[in-house]
Amino acid sequence: MTDRLENKLREALKREEPPAGFAERVLARTLEKRQTVRTGLSAWRGWRWGLAGALFLALVTAGIEYRQAREQKIRSEAAKEQLLLALRVAGDQLQFVWSKVNQP
């Protein structure tokens, strides 16, 4: 009985040659798996860079717009001061003219 068991075990654990192309198929599948993992990682990295780029662009645009609005406000204030100065001078001269006209 022991012999029969031993024979059976020997038979079961006997080395069998793999079918043709087995090693190549296993290697191919391993490479495929590696590539799939790599693509997943790259996609994630691409997303991050894209998001960072978009945020950067938004910040730069907002900064430029803020600066332009500020410069516009400064120019407007300067123009307003010039206008008030011009009206002041015009008023002074009109006052002088009327005083000349109304001189006895």
Add this chain to the structure above:
Amino acid sequence: MRRVLFICIPILALTLSAQGQETPLCKLPASLDQLKATAAETTDVTLDPNLLKLADNALNKGVANEAEAQKLLSNIKGICVRSYKFDKGTQYPEKDVEALRSQFSGPNWSSMVKVRSKQNGENVDVLVQSEKGALAGIAIIVAKPEEFTFVRIDGAIDLAQLAKLKGQFGIPKLNIPGQPKPAPPLPAESK
């Protein structure tokens, strides 16, 4: 026929361009413009429509005098001020001032005020431009021995609105015909 066209087209172009020409807002004779180099004090303001629009944006409607100025501004197309004050003894040629006055001798311009004073050498001109019966611009030339001022306001100025500014920005109260005069103050009651 071609010869006729050759002659007519340039003449037509010249005529049209002459009609379309307006006195530039701030064109002073070169010698007067150079006065700023010798002036002790210079005021130089040029406001074209773009700058007037910028100024309009900055005016505060909530402030009374600025709101009035904003109404005045709505009809103004441009403002030019050149004012030079000199040290005693500086002179500038009268012919240059005359050259400036002659710029406003076109058909649309008329002299509203002309004062010549030999006593103190102060000469004043106020010229108005009219277009279709309405005021379209004003030019003020004040030539004093130690001061020269040129003010040009281009646009349909409402003198009544100008009067409303009531001394603000130095604008004097103007006696415009038809405007109600302010009532005189009541005398104080004697005790």
